[in-house]
Amino acid sequence: MSGNHPGLSNNFIRSGEKFEWSKENLKEIKKIISKYPKERKQSAVMPLLYLAQEQNKNWVSIECIEAIAETLQMPKIRVTEVASFYSMYNSQPVGKNLIQVCRTSPCWLRGSDKITDTICKETKCAINETSEDSLFTVVEVECLGACSNGPMIQINNDFYEDLDQESTKQIIENIKNNIPNKIGSQKGRKSSENA
Amino acid sequence: MSEESLINIKINNKEIQVDKNLTVMQACEIVGEEIPRFCYHDKLSIAGNCRMCLVEIEKAPKLVSSCTMPLMDGMSIITNSDKVNAGRKGVMEFLLINHPLDCPICDQGGECDLQDQAMYYGFDRSRYQENKRAVDNKNMGPLVNTIMTRCIHCTRCVRFATEVAGVPELGMLGRGENAEITTYLEQSITSELSGNVIDLCPVGALTSKPYQFKARPWELKRTDSIDIFDAVGSNIRIDSRAQEILRVTPRANDLINEEWITDKVRFNYDGYYQQRIDQPYIRKNGTLEPVSWSDAIKSLKQKLKQSKPLSLIGDQVDVETGYAIKKFMKNFGDNNVECRTDNQAILQNNVESIRFNTPLTEIENADLIIIGGTNPRIEAPIINHKIFKAYNNFAEIFNIGENLELNYPTHQLGEDLSNLNSENLQKALKKSKTPLMIIGSGFLSHIQDVKTLKALFEFSYKNKIITEEKNNLNFLTPHASRIGNLLLENTTSNDCQPLNSINKKDFDIVLSFGSEVIANSEYENLFKIYLGHHGDEGAMKADIVLPTPLYTEKYGTFVNIEGRPQEAKKCHNPIGQAKEEWSILKELSNQLSLPYEIESFEDLRKELSKNYPELLFWNNVISVQKSNETSENNQFECCKPTYPISNFYMADVISKNSITMAKCVEEILSKPLLEKSA
Numbered sequence: 001m002s003g004n005h006p007g008l009s010n011n012f013i014r015s016g017e018k019f020e021w022s023k024e025n026l027k028e029i030k031k032i033i034s035k036y037p038k039e040r041k042q043s044a045v046m047p048l049l050y051l052a053q054e055q056n057k058n059w060v061s062i063e064c065i066e067a068i069a070e071t072l073q074m075p076k077i078r079v080t081e082v083a084s085f086y087s088m089y090n091s092q093p094v095g096k097n098l099i100q101v102c103r104t105s106p107c108w109l110r111g112s113d114k115i116t117d118t119i120c121k122e123t124k125c126a127i128n129e130t131s132e133d134s135l136f137t138v139v140e141v142e143c144l145g146a147c148s149n150g151p152m153i154q155i156n157n158d159f160y161e162d163l164d165q166e167s168t169k170q171i172i173e174n175i176k177n178n179i180p181n182k183i184g185s186q187k188g189r190k191s192s193e194n195a
Numbered sequence: 196m197s198e199e200s201l202i203n204i205k206i207n208n209k210e211i212q213v214d215k216n217l218t219v220m221q222a223c224e225i226v227g228e229e230i231p232r233f234c235y236h237d238k239l240s241i242a243g244n245c246r247m248c249l250v251e252i253e254k255a256p257k258l259v260s261s262c263t264m265p266l267m268d269g270m271s272i273i274t275n276s277d278k279v280n281a282g283r284k285g286v287m288e289f290l291l292i293n294h295p296l297d298c299p300i301c302d303q304g305g306e307c308d309l310q311d312q313a314m315y316y317g318f319d320r321s322r323y324q325e326n327k328r329a330v331d332n333k334n335m336g337p338l339v340n341t342i343m344t345r346c347i348h349c350t351r352c353v354r355f356a357t358e359v360a361g362v363p364e365l366g367m368l369g370r371g372e373n374a375e376i377t378t379y380l381e382q383s384i385t386s387e388l389s390g391n392v393i394d395l396c397p398v399g400a401l402t403s404k405p406y407q408f409k410a411r412p413w414e415l416k417r418t419d420s421i422d423i424f425d426a427v428g429s430n431i432r433i434d435s436r437a438q439e440i441l442r443v444t445p446r447a448n449d450l451i452n453e454e455w456i457t458d459k460v461r462f463n464y465d466g467y468y469q470q471r472i473d474q475p476y477i478r479k480n481g482t483l484e485p486v487s488w489s490d491a492i493k494s495l496k497q498k499l500k501q502s503k504p505l506s507l508i509g510d511q512v513d514v515e516t517g518y519a520i521k522k523f524m525k526n527f528g529d530n531n532v533e534c535r536t537d538n539q540a541i542l543q544n545n546v547e548s549i550r551f552n553t554p555l556t557e558i559e560n561a562d563l564i565i566i567g568g569t570n571p572r573i574e575a576p577i578i579n580h581k582i583f584k585a586y587n588n589f590a591e592i593f594n595i596g597e598n599l600e601l602n603y604p605t606h607q608l609g610e611d612l613s614n615l616n617s618e619n620l621q622k623a624l625k626k627s628k629t630p631l632m633i634i635g636s637g638f639l640s641h642i643q644d645v646k647t648l649k650a651l652f653e654f655s656y657k658n659k660i661i662t663e664e665k666n667n668l669n670f671l672t673p674h675a676s677r678i679g680n681l682l683l684e685n686t687t688s689n690d691c692q693p694l695n696s697i698n699k700k701d702f703d704i705v706l707s708f709g710s711e712v713i714a715n716s717e718y719e720n721l722f723k724i725y726l727g728h729h730g731d732e733g734a735m736k737a738d739i740v741l742p743t744p745l746y747t748e749k750y751g752t753f754v755n756i757e758g759r760p761q762e763a764k765k766c767h768n769p770i771g772q773a774k775e776e777w778s779i780l781k782e783l784s785n786q787l788s789l790p791y792e793i794e795s796f797e798d799l800r801k802e803l804s805k806n807y808p809e810l811l812f813w814n815n816v817i818s819v820q821k822s823n824e825t826s827e828n829n830q831f832e833c834c835k836p837t838y839p840i841s842n843f844y845m846a847d848v849i850s851k852n853s854i855t856m857a858k859c860v861e862e863i864l865s866k867p868l869l870e871k872s873a
Contacts, residue, residue, distance in 0.1 A: 008369070008373060010368040010369045010377075062380070075357075075363035075364070075379075077363060077364055077365065077366035077378070077379040078366065080368060081366045084368040084370075085369065085370050
């Protein structure tokens with residue numbers, strides 16, 4: 001399973017486009033680097049990978065890695081090592097919204113299979129695939145740590161919990177129509193209080 | 196060791212006193228307890244990721260990896276309990292889960308750490324029933340073969356590339372089951388020391404490409420020898436079977452090469468058998484035609500009778516041969532032997548002006564290093580590694596000469612020696628406590644006036660490069676024969692431009708002992724005799740060509756840049772009709788009725804040791820008298836350096852003929868610069 005996750009592949013690829021930091025990101029980078037001692041600049045590699053991923057349509061290309069290596073004056077292989085270690089850095093191109101469906105026992109008992117089916121149907125893409133309009137990529141993952149609020153999914157950086165088929169459908173619909181979604185429990189629970 | 200730094204510990208209930216800065220593993224080694232390990236290596240940083248070196252420490256709840264554990268006072272360590280054995284057996288079983296166990300087809304078989312340790316800690320069958328993982332092989336260039344499924348992720352190669360070779364190009368991607376060792380984007384490693392990862396790899400994941408499927412270690416005959424492809428004198432071990440050399444590996448010598456050797460000596464052995472001169476040749480009607488030895492000697496006798504010969508000594512001539520040449524040439528007068536075929540400037544009778552005066556182990560302690568007219572990365576990669584160590588100890592490196600592609604940053608000072616007086620350098624020198632200077636033949640072969648050499652000494656006195664206790668003014672030659680032959684005084688009396696100032700009209704014959712300079716136009720009118728082993732420029736232009744053995748085919752002594760004589764032993768008999776130089780010269784002397792009382796190689800050594808005893812005290816640096824060169828002027832000549840070697844992989848006749856080296860040039864050197872700086 002894990003081999004198909006876009007964040008867990010060791011094969012980084014070139015996007016073919018030049019990667020240059022945007023103006024806002026350059027400012028942000030300055031701020032991040034200033035948090036670390038001068039000679040330990042490379043400590044900033046993880047936040048910079050996040051910035052690069054955000055700027056580069058949700059994935060880290062070789063161009064991004066090379067830009068980070070140059071910014072932080074560290075060997076490219078060291079940046080690659082970090083990027084490949086963490087599953088949150090996607091080494092393959094993904095859709096604008098990376099949907100990770102939890103399928104570990106607690107979520108599965110609460111009906112994660114149905115959620116997966118709904119998502120696949122609504123986004124019109126199979127597991128581990130990207131939809132034609134590159135709006136969605138769907139992957140199944142193991143526990144994301146919100147077991148008491150299962151079933152749950154993660155879309156990019158946000159959790160959506162206490163899902164059923166209806167609410168899942170609504171979330172996908174909202175994304176398609178550019179309407180902001182309510183993050184967290186879809187049943188109005190606060191964090192993981194008793195249901 | 197002061198009293199305070201000692202602590203009392205117990206190892207297997209034996210009480211001992213050891214230095215408190217050691218790790219548990221090092222302490223165990225002192226008492227002779229062998230600890231199994233894969234990732235730990237004394238020349239590399241400690242990683243602690245193989246978990247093979249588990250030991251029990253009293254009061255510790257779990258087994259501890261001994262390589263990462265610092266000692267504490269009163270510690271009681273147990274290395275042989277059942278618990279320890281069970282722990283190591285468990286680790287071994289896990290390591291073997293994803294190891295292919297393809298020992299019968301693995302090049303490492305017979306000298307494999309995993310194989311050996313599995314004999315002690317392995318289980319005789321597997322309990323593992325899942326699918327084993329398989330990993331794609333990676334490209335690491337023309338020298339290192341990879342079978343990555345065998346990798347156990349000790350990361351020795353990664354640490355070596357980063358810490359020793361100074362080219363951070365290797366890394367471990369992914370994690371857990373997906374962890375893979377690779378170079379950045381699978382490019383070739385661009386280090387001159389890359390072959391050492393083969394020795395470091397404890398399993399068969401990284402093996403030698405040229406040696407692939409050639410032999411098993413137990414079939415090989417071991418010969419101890421010396422690297423003659425640079426002047427550092429790295430200790431090597433030549434493995435051969437019958438009359439063929441199959442591989443070259445390093446011998447550990449902490450005073451010189453530690454455990455590393457360059458890729459050139461490790462991989463150019465296929466060149467030993469290419470383009471060999473296997474019998475004598477004489478030029479007849481413009482072409483070289485094979486003749487018998489007796490005919491060759493006969494015509495040589497004719498030529499040498501009442502003639503004035505000049506002898507040029509090549510870059511790979513041992514001391515014994517040098518002495519035989521000296522002895523032979525004495526019959527024809529003085530000032531007719533020259534080993535400085537690159538015009539290296541020296542101060543006569545001053546050994547400090549020819550050798551590398553800092554002990555090689557001390558280079559890393561320098562806090563300021565000036566490199567002038569040399570590219571240590573290709574002229575002496577081992578020295579370069581030591582400079583890199585100094586750089587890691589926060590030394591500042593200044594470079595005078597061209598902008599070099601070194602693996603550490605340098606302050607560029609401009610192209611000629613007068614930049615020694617530049618303000619930046621002077622400021623840094625004032626702060627520095629242990630400055631060190633390396634002057635290479637790039638400058639030395641251009642110096643026209645001894646004043647410049649003397650000014651270098653003067654500069655060193657002034658800036659504490661030379662003090663009462665130490666001499667850190669170093670001269671670096673890339674040629675293995677040079678120091679030995681200079682100590683034999685096989686050189687003409689001119690300090691500077693020795694070869695250029697020889698009047699070629701004074702001579703009518705030139706004898707070249709493996710020197711290619713006779714191909715130059717100024718020797719056109721001389722009768723040229725080439726004694727060597729490879730047919731290259733020199734032999735092509737010669738009128739008589741005589742075959743001589745390679746350094747692996749005879750015994751010989753080479754003096755390294757420090758002035759340390761070391762013996763290169765004979766590995767197998769000479770190829771074809773090659774004869775050792777001293778016996779050729781003996782034959783000639785007999786024919787010409789000249790005195791030459793040497794009947795055997797032993798005689799030659801005996802006489803050599805009588806006249807130059809220090810040159811046969813192997814492994815000891817010769818004693819050097821402190822010189823006191825002073826100079827009024829502090830002015831250096833303006834000259835731009837020309838570097839003696841531009842292509843690391845093809846610097847001499849042997850490596851020029853090596854197919855492996857040709858592949859290196861193609862795959863490593865011809866890469867565009869942008870890609871190279873991975």
